[in-house]
Amino acid sequence: MASEQKGTGGNGREGDRKSAILRAAVEVFATKGYHGCRIADVAKEAGVAYGLVYHYFKNKDELLQSVFHQGFETFSSKLRAVVESDASLAEKVRGVAEFSLDIFRDDPRTVRVLILQIARSTGNRGLNRHSAWADLIRLCVEMFQKAQERGELNPDMDPVLAAATLFGTIEMGLTAFVTGLFDAQDPEVLERAKRQLATGFLTGVLTPQSGAELEWNQDRSDTRLKTAKRS
Amino acid sequence: MASEQKGTGGNGREGDRKSAILRAAVEVFATKGYHGCRIADVAKEAGVAYGLVYHYFKNKDELLQSVFHQGFETFSSKLRAVVESDASLAEKVRGVAEFSLDIFRDDPRTVRVLILQIARSTGNRGLNRHSAWADLIRLCVEMFQKAQERGELNPDMDPVLAAATLFGTIEMGLTAFVTGLFDAQDPEVLERAKRQLATGFLTGVLTPQSGAELEWNQDRSDTRLKTAKRS
Amino acid sequence: MASEQKGTGGNGREGDRKSAILRAAVEVFATKGYHGCRIADVAKEAGVAYGLVYHYFKNKDELLQSVFHQGFETFSSKLRAVVESDASLAEKVRGVAEFSLDIFRDDPRTVRVLILQIARSTGNRGLNRHSAWADLIRLCVEMFQKAQERGELNPDMDPVLAAATLFGTIEMGLTAFVTGLFDAQDPEVLERAKRQLATGFLTGVLTPQSGAELEWNQDRSDTRLKTAKRS
Amino acid sequence: MASEQKGTGGNGREGDRKSAILRAAVEVFATKGYHGCRIADVAKEAGVAYGLVYHYFKNKDELLQSVFHQGFETFSSKLRAVVESDASLAEKVRGVAEFSLDIFRDDPRTVRVLILQIARSTGNRGLNRHSAWADLIRLCVEMFQKAQERGELNPDMDPVLAAATLFGTIEMGLTAFVTGLFDAQDPEVLERAKRQLATGFLTGVLTPQSGAELEWNQDRSDTRLKTAKRS
DNA sequence: CATGAATGAGTCTTCATTCAT
DNA sequence: CATGAATGAAGACTCATTCAT
Secondary structure: OOOOOHHHHHHHHHHHHHHHHHHHHHHHHHHHOOOOOOHHHHHHHHOOOHHHHHHHOOOHHHHHHHHHHHHHHHHHHHHHHHHHOOOOHHHHHHHHHHHHHHHHHHOHHHHHHHHHHHOOOOOHHHHHHHHHHHHHHHHHHHHHHHHHHOOOEOOOOOHHHHHHHHHHHHHHHHHHHHOOOOOOOOHHHHHHHHHHHHHHHHHHHEOHHHHOOOOOOOOOHHHOOOOOOEO | OOOOHHHHHHHHOHHHHHHHHHHHHHHHHHHHOOOOOOHHHHHHHHOOOOOHHHHHOOOHHHHHHHHHHHHHHHHHHHHHHHHHOOOOHHHHHHHHHHHHHHHHHHOHHHHHHHHHHHOOOOOHHHHHHHHHHHHHHHHHHHHHHHHHHOOOEOOOOOHHHHHHHHHHHHHHHHHHHHOOOOOOOOHHHHHHHHHHHHHHHHHHHEOHHHHOOOOOOOOOHHHOOOOOOEO | OOOOOHHHHHHHHHHHHHHHHHHHHHHHHHHHOOOOOOHHHHHHHHOOOHHHHHHHOOOHHHHHHHHHHHHHHHHHHHHHHHHHOOOOHHHHHHHHHHHHHHHHHHOHHHHHHHHHHHOOOOOHHHHHHHHHHHHHHHHHHHHHHHHHHOOOEOOOOOHHHHHHHHHHHHHHHHHHHHOOOOOOOOHHHHHHHHHHHHHHHHHOOEOHHHHOOOOOOOOOOOOOOOOOOOO | OOOOHHHHHHHHOHHHHHHHHHHHHHHHHHHHOOOOOOHHHHHHHHOOOOOHHHHHOOOHHHHHHHHHHHHHHHHHHHHHHHHOOOOOHHHHHHHHHHHHHHHHHHOHHHHHHHHHHHOOOOOHHHHHHHHHHHHHHHHHHHHHHHHHHOOOEOOOOOHHHHHHHHHHHHHHHHHHHHOOOOOOOOHHHHHHHHHHHHHHHHHOOEOHHHHOOOOOOOOOOOOOOOOOOOO
């Protein structure tokens, strides 16, 4: 009794319940959408009492915000890591495709909510979210600008559009999985999608000089994309 | 007073009223979102009485469906026209980028609703919409499959992913405009975006053989993307 | 049918329903108190649908405000009429007692709500109400000030305190009825109360013999109550 | 850590905690009203944990009851002492005014709660309070009856109404302070108010010249207000 | 066709109260 | 004694939809 670690116990339990609610919210939002679900659904899914949701979250919207944060932070930190690395543009883009689909593989529900519920929300309170995404896009724009200065990005490609297109490519790729257009169960499919997404995006964006030698397939030698140097 | 205005108005402006409501719906949906607005908002925006909305539309959802239809038909018919033409894949993709951004230029509100409100809806009633988009995507998948058979599409690119990526590229490009990342007022910007979107997408997707000669800029000769044939 | 007076009909019905709700609110507030009743109670009492209450009143508080207004206006206008007349102070005070108890007789429910629910509310939004009463008190203060200048009010009586005391006397008199301390059914009792309230306030409760020479100011000297018999 | 503060605090400050809660309750009830505050507010104000309130008080209402009791007992005992003394009616009335305002001076918060929150409550559980006040009023009624028998109270004044009026006068006087109409800081103002309240109640507000001969009974004869100048 | 008053089911949110630690 | 997490009943408020005129 005396040895009861209040801190641990308290935190552990609190964390348990709170994250249970958070997980349930992801689940329910992903399934029924933000407007289509009731707090009661979340509580039931989490196996907690109705009011406890309000013990941890001020209201429904803050709950969504938290879900957003959780997912966004994961994506955001990885994106920053990749963008701020000193790899080549091609490697960075591959890295983005890589971790994006990995995140999806590991937690498709959250990605689903991010993609379908939050990314495109028009709500008035969406400012935070919007600006959050906007920050990331800006990050990418800078990446493309520098790449352009270094001669990696085609000089005719607008860096802003490049950034938007990268996000669009990634997002729609994810959407293809989210909506079931692709079989998300098969890890092979996922891996192939990574490469195709990145390479597809890259060989269009890169200067012929820097991008000429990119390989389409890296697992089987015979399916390589053989590009000869320009004269 | 004797000359009843209402009668005249009523008889002569059937279409007026209905399309006024439709236009108002586009406006309001685009601004506040489907769930964020009330029928009353639409009625007020249209300058008509509350109940009249229900005179022309069975319910709120049907109103959204109508908005969807209006915009979708425009897009759908143009897409079919392009896809079913006997142009090359490159020309078709350029065509898609072309009319997509044109539609946006002419009616950004509707595009906004299509993009932000409908395309991503998870609602149970979304089946129709989903299948509608699914049809278009299938159309594109077929287009890419045939192109692949003809040797236009890189054999390593999954036609489904190619279709998804095309839509993603277009959509995110539009989103860049919709969200104000790009200046939608400047027609120059729009025109350039068309080319960049298409070329960016194409030179990554096409086989080197078929795509080698694509030009990045077609308005000023000196900014052309000069690609020499591979040896 | 053709002769349907839309204006009259519409107004009439609207007034009907709205005032039915208002009447019901008085009834329910008087019986169960503001916090103790639900909007559903009011709607049921009024015989209208739940939502209609919100059609006419923004929220529960505004409904209370309206009840307040209705009753307050009656009281306020009569008070002004009396105060602004050119009668003597005594007549004015009698007038106030007169119409106050009359109002109670005619609409005890409303008075009950005014006395028990609103007059003493501490709510943050109570400013309006407070200031409303404050206006009336100010009106009375002026009345007493002028009376004092004319030599009608005892020069040692603070006009503000006089006003407060008048209201206190009236209010507690009403409270005696409201709480059932007095028999509100008997018109005789009511009439007698009017006179006693006013006369008591005006000339005090003591018999002339015992109270005639009470001193108003005892500041310095002995604070004894000196009562000298009248001649 | 070894030197447990809690134990010490718990043992040594039983009364402290409880009365801290009680004091906090007075503060919060006075500020936000009984219905307008939450138990959490009281706990926070008292600087104790949520559940501790329920350790000392069965429920919210009992907390209010306790606040009521605390204040009521003070008032009640003093009132009994005054009423049961063998002073004259005038002296008793002065005594009531005296200690009433003194109590307010010493603990305005409690008086505020008594006046604004409890005295007028209509709640179902208000029986206790009601009957408590009723007892005091009955006490006063007896006082006035006896005074009437002794010829001190005007024979035309109903003892019940006299009691009600006395309370009304006192209460509204207090209200004038409570609501800030009067400056509660200035002890002079308070002292003068005591005298004016009592004397006003006892001898009326009119100047002897203007009000001397007002008739108490106008029942039968002309209901005119006959004012005869003093000889 | 047009109006807007009327309806009421559906949800969010609050908060008194309990209870395990 | 003390804590604050957990509970869930209660009720305010919204808004799509209907309907009488």
